[in-house]
Amino acid sequence: MELERRSQWLRGVLDLCVLGLLAQRESYGYELIQSLSAAGLGTIQGGTLYPVLLRLQRSGQVAAYWREGAAGPARKYYRITPEGGQTLRRAAADWQSFAGGVDVILREVAAR
Amino acid sequence: MELERRSQWLRGVLDLCVLGLLAQRESYGYELIQSLSAAGLGTIQGGTLYPVLLRLQRSGQVAAYWREGAAGPARKYYRITPEGGQTLRRAAADWQSFAGGVDVILREVAAR
DNA sequence: TCGGCTAGGTAGCGACGCCAACTAGCTTGC
DNA sequence: GCAAGCTAGTTGGCGTCGCTACCTAGCCGA
Numbered sequence: 020m021e022l023e024r025r026s027q028w029l030r031g032v033l034d035l036c037v038l039g040l041l042a043q044r045e046s047y048g049y050e051l052i053q054s055l056s057a058a059g060l061g062t063i064q065g066g067t068l069y070p071v072l073l074r075l076q077r078s079g080q081v082a083a084y085w086r087e088g089a090a091g092p093a094r095k096y097y098r099i100t101p102e103g104g105q106t107l108r109r110a111a112a113d114w115q116s117f118a119g120g121v122d123v124i125l126r127e128v129a130a131r
Numbered sequence: 132m133e134l135e136r137r138s139q140w141l142r143g144v145l146d147l148c149v150l151g152l153l154a155q156r157e158s159y160g161y162e163l164i165q166s167l168s169a170a171g172l173g174t175i176q177g178g179t180l181y182p183v184l185l186r187l188q189r190s191g192q193v194a195a196y197w198r199e200g201a202a203g204p205a206r207k208y209y210r211i212t213p214e215g216g217q218t219l220r221r222a223a224a225d226w227q228s229f230a231g232g233v234d235v236i237l238r239e240v241a242a243r
Numbered sequence: 244t245c246g247g248c249t250a251g252g253t254a255g256c257g258a259c260g261c262c263a264a265c266t267a268g269c270t271t272g273c
Numbered sequence: 274g275c276a277a278g279c280t281a282g283t284t285g286g287c288g289t290c291g292c293t294a295c296c297t298a299g300c301c302g303a
Contacts, residue, residue, distance in 0.1 A: 024143050036237070065283080088281080116132065117140050121172070177251070179292065181253090185252090249298100265283080273277100
C-alpha cells in the first residue's frame with residue numbers, strides 16, 4: 020500500500036477506528052496501535068495515535084484513567100463514553116454511505 | 132453527512148474519484164463537480180476541484196485541452212493518460228483493501 | 244444593463260498525520 | 274552493575290490538501 024496515500028486516507032478515519040475499537044473493549048494506546056495494525060490499517064506511529072487519544076479525551080468521546088502495568092510502565096486506559104458511542108454510530112453510518120459512493124466510481128476500474 | 136468529516140474523508144480520495152470519472156469518459160471541471168455530487172460525494176467547490184485538476188495535469192495523470200463552449204465560456208477538457216490509468220488501478224485496489232479494513236472495525240457498531 | 248448561469252483560477256487558513264526526539268519503567272544479558 | 278531493548282506516553286515542527294472567499298470572463302434573458 021502506498022504510504023503517502025494511506026496517511027491521507029487515515030484522516031477522519033483514524034479517530035473513528037479508535038472509537039470503534041474502544042467500543043468493543045477498553046484499551047490503551049500501545050495496544051490500540053497493535054490492533055489497528057492487525058486490522059490492516061498499517062503501523063500507526065505513537066506520535067500519530069497519542070494526539071488522537073488526547074483529542075478524543077478533551078472532546079469527551081473517551082474517558083481515561085491510569086493503571087499500573089503488571090510488567091512495564093503504567094498504562095493509560097481509555098473507554099468510550101456514551102457521547103463517544105453516539106458520535107461513533109452516526110459517523111460510522113456516514114462513512115459507509117461515503118465509502119459506498121466512492122466504490123460506485125472506483126468499482127468498474129478495479130474490475131478490469 | 133457531517134461536513135467537517137466528509138472534507139477529511141475526501142483527502143486522497145478526491146483525486147482518485149476524478150481519475151475514475153475521467154476513465155469512463157473525458158470531461159471538464161464544471162461537469163466533474165456535478166458528477167461527483169451525483170455520485171453522493173456532496174458539493175465540491177470549484178476552489179477545491181480546479182487545484183486537484185492542475186495537480187493531476189502537472190503530474191501527468193491527465194492531459195488537458197481547451198474546447199470552445201457551444202453556449203457559454205470555453206471548457207478545459209481532461210482525459211486520463213496511460214500513466215493515470217495505472218495509478219488509478221493500483222490506488223483503487225489499495226483503497227478497497229483499506230476501506231475493507233475500516234469496515235471490519237466499524238461493521239459491528241453500525242449493526243446495533 | 245443588470246443579474247444569473249457557466250467556467251476556470253488564486254490566496255490564505257486550519258486540521259491532522261508524519262517524522263524525530265524525548266522521558267521513563269521494567270527485563271534481559273554480559 | 275550497567276547497557277540494550279521493549280513497553281508506554283508525550284511533544285514540536287512540517288507538509289499536504291480541502292476549505293472559504295474572492296476574482297475574471299463569456300453568454301443569456303428580462
